[in-house]
Amino acid sequence: MTADTFSTRLPGARAREDDQARAARQAEGHPSVSPGDIAVGVIIGRTSEHFDFFTYGIASAIVFPQVFFPFADPLTGTLYAFAIFALAFIVRPFGTALFMRVQKHWGRGAKLTAALFLLGTATAGIAFLPVHETLGAHAIILLALFRCLQGIAWGGSWDGLPSLLALNAPVRRRGWYAMLGQLSAPIGFFAAGALFLYLYTRLEPADFLGWGWRFPFFVAFAINVVGLFARLRLVMDNEFSRLLEERELRPIGTLEMIRTQGRHIVTGAFASLASYALFHLVTLFPLSWLVLQHQRTVSQVLSIQLVGAAIALGAMLYSGHLANRIGRRHTLGLVAVLIGAFALASPWLLSGGAMRQDVFILLGFVLLGLSYGQSSGTATAHFLPACRYTGAALTADLAWLVGAAFAPLVALGVSDRYGLGGISVYLLSGAACTLAALAANRSARQRAA
Template identity: 45%
Template sequence: MTSAEATPRYTATIDEVITTVVMARVTDFFGFFVYAIASALVFPQLFFPTLDPLGGTLASFAIFSLAFLARPVASLAGRSLQHKIGRVGKVSFALILLGTSTVAIGLLPGFEKIGWFAPVLLAFLRILQGLGLGGAWDGLTLQLQNVAPDSRKGLYAMVPQLGGPIGFVVAASIFFVLKGFLTEAEFLQWGWRFAFFAVMAVNVVSLYARVRLLNSELGVAPEVMRSAPLPELVRNEGKTIFLSACLPLASYALFHMVTVFPLAFAAIYEHFEIADILIVQLIGGALAILTVIVSGFLADRYNRRTVIRLSSILIVVLSLTIGTLAHYPMLYILFGFMVLGLAYGQASAIVPHRFPAQYRYSGSAMATNLSWILGAAFAPLVGIGLTAAFGLWAAGLYLLSGALVTFAALQLLNRQSPA
């Protein structure tokens, strides 16, 4: 613990930890998917009206990826900042940066008012979002895993992962309501902005809960939550960091291939109404919540490695059904969300225990940021680009490659502790 860290003021209960972790992750993913959905439905028309729908979407997704590239930079800078102002100060600063940049995006004028300065500002604010996301690594998920009973490791591990599908359902619901009650002109002019303002509101509540928990004592060994020296970390755990980043890669890619990708496909090729796709995705999100929970029971009954292997096989099957998106999108989307919940449910939990205790906090953060870059950052851009160039089968091949990488990582990774 650094000199800037405050002495814990109370002992948190397991219920408080679970509640705060779920709240924090739902908040993170709510903001994440508000931007992602807007990237498919709003930004191509608002910031790139001079391009055709395909070109505007590709440009929008290129900017979308910038936040993921900025996350490792923030993670490295956050190490120095945490040493000076403590973990609570670092997380608070990062979340304030994330919230203000998100609100600023909601206030941005479009191309028609300020020309190409509009997408430049969008890119700048997206980078700030990435810096906020990377700096907000709080270790709460790691703490929860360390205090979980041995017989319930899988169930406790899936708790933070519920934030993904729940956050998507909340974000998609807002866009569904806005699309349903506003005309297209009203939605593009000002309606979409409300979703970004809502992100700031929930961030304030989440920040309070996180700060309270970070100031508590959870009975976790101090070395587990301590930042390791970077040169030493890379020298001793570089291979493990890379292979650990490959473990959840397929699930992170799948995240965008069942959420943002179908929306962008529908918006570009106009085979189906956006509202119809959102309804199917809301049902899929509910199914994903259920399969995230199922992943916890399966991990406790067998082990996490078995769950990841099974989900990788199912992703391979899913990649073969991607062609149905053009005519029967319900099949691909619903099956995709079910597989997503199973794959994502244990994706993060399998990473930390690849590292010895003294490297667990820093190693997990570095591997997670790298995994989001490799698996998620360019998934919408590559998926739409391949579809436009070759057809949906090529996007399916891209999804298939992610599953193969994850499966290979399971076979190659040094087993430092039971999964």
């Protein structure tokens, strides 16, 4: 595929062409796949991934420091656990590139099956993994290996349905449909957090650290199996397959994408950086910091975070309506400014009593819902349809790596050494990157016009 293939067309022109093509298919008698059908597939598939994602994340904050790093003090053990947590995001782009080649040679079904089989194997491996007391340093090495395999599998599990949803949605409601796939994040966190909270409060501490923490990983494995068959049923359906091919949602070489669309990948990733920077600072960081500082218990933090996840779900739904009214770009820009203001207040909120700490968590989840709800659609809006399949995957990989991979590690380490002001700097930098990327996108659109 040559660079000429990626000739630039205005988003508005592409949208009109999309609507005209959809009308032509219906006039010719072709069955039409509704955006709602696609949205169901996106939510099912990504919820299983987010449950797996948060199962590991929560365990990194409250379990792994004790069972895999008992030789270190609690803070250092948590930092070690968060360092291994970041490995999945580092290797994820390699997984994307690897499984794109698998799809080219053996098809979308083989790719998805192999990726989710690898994810299930890695997750089950963690569930059965002996702890440091039994296996010594080899337990840590195996944990890191399984975490890398999870990251490679996440890169390979991209099925193109979010891109298909964005292209197939009505033009005036694309903000709403772009949000639907993102609902999987608060749903996944709520399910994983509720399961950990139940086990933590119902089991004796020795039982929880001995075997109770493994149960969510078994559940994650089972959910992955269900998610695999649900997604395969969709992506292998003749009508879905036809629509994916018709929309040119097929893999493109990673090097070719970087060479011809590298600018869009970078600006797309940075346009959603405020959201990704906030992602772990309201989920994993409070769960580690407040407990390590002996200010709150695990059950207290998880309980308020479950309320926050429910609120984030509502905020995401509202973001869809807001984006339809003022546009996705303006929505992300507005929320980035609010995240900047939230960043300035964060040290004061976290250093206060329980009420202020709860406000930090709940307000953070509101902002996360508003921003994350539109981060996916905005990140890929400037790709041509033929580039959206690979471009969306690489953009998400870069956003997770730059914005979220090291967030709990950096926030915890910096806060311990320099105080909570480090969180303000981290979130402010993310908000600034989002605003700069949105401004760059706007300038590019004006030049193209």
